[in-house]
Structures are given as C-alpha cells and as structure tokens.
Amino acid sequence: MILNKTRRRNLDYTWPGFVDALSSLLMVIIFVLMIFVLSQFFLSQKMSGQDEALVELKNNLTELSELLSIERESTTELTSQLSILESKIINLKTDLDEKKIIASQYIKEIAGKDNIISMTQIEIGKLKDIINQKNQDSLDDKNTLVQLTKDNKVKDSQIIDKQNKIRASQEEIKILISASLKLRNKLSQLQTLLSAYKAKDKKEKVKVISLGKDVNSALARRVEELQKFKSDFFGRVKALIKGRKEIRIVGDRFVFQSEVLFALGSDELGEKGKLEMIKLASTLMEIEKSLPTDIDWILQIDGHTDNLPVKPGQSYKDNWELSTKRALSVLRFLIKQGIKPNRLSASGYGSFQPIDNRNLVTARTKNRRIEMKITQSTKLK
Template identity: 40%
Template structure:
C-alpha cells in the first residue's frame, strides 16, 4: 500500500518549467544573434555606400579628363587645318607672283608686237574698207533683183487666181457633166432592162414551157440535163437544138440594141455539191467552167459576136436549193444566161 503511493508520487514529477527555461534561453540566444547580424549589416552598408561615393567621384574625374582630352584633340586638329590653309595660301601667293611676273614679261613683248603690227592693222583696215564698198555695191544689185522677183511673184499670184477661177468653172462643168452622165447611164440601164425583158419574153415564146427551162428574175436557167450528159461538158444533140434558138434570138438582139449601150450575155455554170470523180475534171469548179465555155463557144460558132459573150464557173458554191437530196441537186446543176452591163 505504501509502495503504491510512492510510485504515484514519482509519476507526478512536473517537467514543464525546465522546458520553458530551455526555450527562453534559446530565444535569448536567437535575439542576440539577430542583433549581431543587423549590426553587421549596418556597418557593411555604410562601407558599401562610402565605396559607391568614391566610385562616382572617380567616374566624374574620368569624364572630365575625357572632355579635356577631346577638346585638346579638337584644338590640335584646328591648328593643323589652319597650318595647312596658311601653307596653301602661301603657295597660291607664290604662284600669283610668278604669273604676274609672266604677265609683265608678256606685256613688254606685247607692246613691242603692237608697235610692229600697227602698220599691218592699217593696211588691213584699208582692205576692209574696200571690201565694204564692194559689198554695198552687191547689196544694191541684190535689192534690184529682189524687187524684180517681187514683181514676178505678183504676176504669178494674179495668174494663179485666174487659174483658180477657171478651175472652179471647170469643176462646175465637170459636176454638171457627171450629173448628165449619171442620167444618161440610168437611161441606158433602163433601155437595157427593157431589151432584156423583151429578149427573155421572146425566148420564153420560142422555147415554150419545156421542163428544165425557166426564167428566174433577170436570168434564163437551163437545167444541166437539158444540155449535157452527166459529168460531161460536151453538148448533146438536144442541147445544141435548144442553143440554136438562143443564138438566133441573140443575133436579133444584137441588131436591136443600140451600139452605145454596153452589154454582154454572161453564161454561168453551176454544179451540185457532190464531189466529181472524173479524169477530165479535177473539181466541180472545173466542170462548171468547162460547161459555160462550151455554151459560149457553140453560140460563137452560130454567129453570136464574141464581144457580147462571157463565161464563168461557180462550182457548187451558189446553190439555188441548199437542201440535200436528188431534187435539190438537180435544181442546183444548171446553166444561167444573164444579160448585164459590160
């Protein structure tokens, strides 16, 4: 029982005061160290500030020395430039002196030459006076010639005005003649149109209403089958018979139309668009031309004047019917007769 109480007393010992004392001691030590550190920082800062001031003072001295050195160099350069200028001026003065001396020497020589040339100048002046007199005489002659040319020019202007007046009269007469010629040509065209109408009316009566022959406008049209065999340019007998009637009517027409009316009978050959395959003709153009020439040659053989005939070939390039098919091809294969102005 007593032992248990003794153990309880031992267990109740209090350590806290000792712990608080240790902490207080440590805190005092830390405060001391911090105070020492701050004091060291203070003295260090003062030392550094003093060094900065010294460094700034040293930099200012260096800047002043640099400025003084630059000023010294500038003054040295100015002095050198001034010395060079003075040297150049001295050299120029020496050259001027030498040139002036040369002028003096040449002036002396010039005076001597002037004295020597005075006589020559007088002789030259006399010669120039004589040349001036001759020039005045020539100017007088030229003035007379200019006056004569002016008189001739005035005469030419008068002649030109008269010529222009005659030209205006001629132009008026030409315009009047042109107007009359146009009227006469119109009358001749009307007369030719009348004869052409009479001729085609006569042909229509002569040839009748035979198939393959027709009148379209101012053209008398033969289908090629009436005059030629297929792919041929030689007239067949039936074609010659029809052309005989044409020749007879043309001969009569030649006697009826006055000689002062220029006219021709143009014979035009046309084909269809089918390419030709013949050793005689290389193209439809050649075939159409050959047929037109054959008709012209036959009419000449029958007594029609060659001066009143012309042959032309158009190939397949002027069709009456642009459609495809045998009917269109047949209409396009044709010989056209047309009376027109020459």
C-alpha cells in the same frame, strides 16, 4: 414578185455613175498633187546631195593646191642643191686640172732633173692616191647628179599628174553646177505647170456641174433602153421555152438544166444542147439589131454543179473546173453562132451556190444547171 421588184430597183446605176465620175476627177487631182510633192522631194534630195559633193570637191581642190605648193618648194630646193653640186663639180674639175698641171710639172721636173729621181715612191703613191680619190669623188658627184636628175623628172611627172587631177576636178565642178541649174529650171517649170492646172481646175468646176446633169440624163436613157432590151429578150425566150420543164425562168435569169445541154459528167455541149443554143443565139442577134450600138450589155453565163465529188479518170480535177468548162463550152458555141465575144462572159461556181440544199436526187438534179442573164457591162471608160 417582191424579189423581182427588188432586183429591178438594184439595176438603177445613175447615182453610182455620178459618184464614180466625181471620184475619178478627185483621184486625178490627188495624183497630180502627189507627183508634184514627190518631184519636190526628189529635187531637194538631189540638190542637197550635190551641195555636199561641191563642198567635198572644194576641200579636195584646196588639199591639191597645198600639195602642189609643197612640191614646188621641194623642186626649188632640189634645183638649188643641184646648182650647188654643179658648182662643186666645177671646182673639183678645176682642182683636178690644177693637180694634173702640177703632176705634169712634177713629171717634167723628174724627167728634166736627176735629183728629182730621188723622190721617194711613197710620195708618188700618195699623189696617185690623191688623184684617184679626186677621180672617185668626181665620179660619185656625177652619179649623184644623174640620180638627182631622175628624181627631178619623177617629181615633174607627179606635178603634171596632180595638175591633171585639178583640171578634172574643175571640169566636174562645172558639170555639177550646170546640172544644178538645169534642176532649178525644171523645178520652176513644174511650179508654172501646177499653177496652170490649178487655174484650169477652177474653170472646169463650172463645166462639171452642167455636165453632171447631162450624164445623169444619158445614163437614165441607157438604163431604160437596156431594160427594154432585156424585157424584149425575156419575152421572146419565154415564148421559145413555153411548156418546157427542163428550162425555167428564175427572177431575171434563164435556168437550163445541165441534162438538157450536157451528158452526165461531160463538159462538151451535146447535140440537143447545141439546138437550144442555136435558137437562143438567133433570138439574141435578132433583138440586138433593133438596139442602139452604144448600149453595153453582156450575156452572163454561169455554170453550177451538184455536191457529188468528181470520179477518178475525169478530164477535170473538181466541180469548180467542171462548172467553168461547161460555161465556157456554151460561150464558145454562141461565138460560133455569131454572138460577139465582147457580149459574153462565163463563170464557174462549182457546187457552192445551190438552189436546193436538200441531200436528195431531185435536189442535186436542180443544182446541176447553166444560168444566163442579161446584165450591163462593168468595163471602165
């Protein structure tokens, strides 16, 4: 009787429910604050990284500008050299024309005068060498001009590439500035939202106090209704098992010996066990009809075995698996009889929760059992 009173007092969940409600509210507030702190940290990290990138881009832009000015000076110098070479070519052409005129004059003089025939071939050869040299110089100047033109085109191409890079850098700087502004706007929005939540929390504190009283009274009513349901269920099942030694009541549990429900070493519900479970399911469904639908109750089914090791060739590995399979067999049969799955729970404890620790046949028989009890659902809402 002392054990029964102790267990009934432990079924009062009013205060834990109230504490759970307050702790849930505190966790929500802490979670919101953590989100804000993390967002502040990541935003500051992002902003500092972007400032460093902007400084680096500005340095690159300065270097590119300096390179561009150097290339422009080089282009100006090449242009001036080109103009000098062109003037030299013009002078050479003028000299060549003059030499041609002189040569033609010499030829005319040789043709017109017999005394010019005495001119030595050496002088004529020298004149020819001079003319050839002038022609070669002119050809070299032309080649130099062509090479300078090609170099100038290469330089122009390099200048265009650098200008394109500068434009791309400027566009990237604009994008980074825009992203920085967006981040600042988001930070401002988060700060505004946090202020709104703080103001809302101040208003809700008053409501929580009044709601706590309602929750306590509602929980008390639900516990009372569940206790009434359990009492009614116990009374009817007691009437069913009256005078039967193989089915016992221990505290708030019904204890079915495994031999009533299963054959020795089997995890399949036997015919006798099915009849017992049909009666139990019928009683449970009949009582449930008079119970409010919003009361969360569960029929907990626990499987237990003796401490003898599992024999080779069985379909289960150990007593853990055997106890679990037996509990699941009962659970599945009750579902077939119409009990809702959300009202059932099954667990296996193997041989580790005996009710008789003696190493006797009678003790092992007691320990092979299926226990059932009505309890309250532990699901979170």
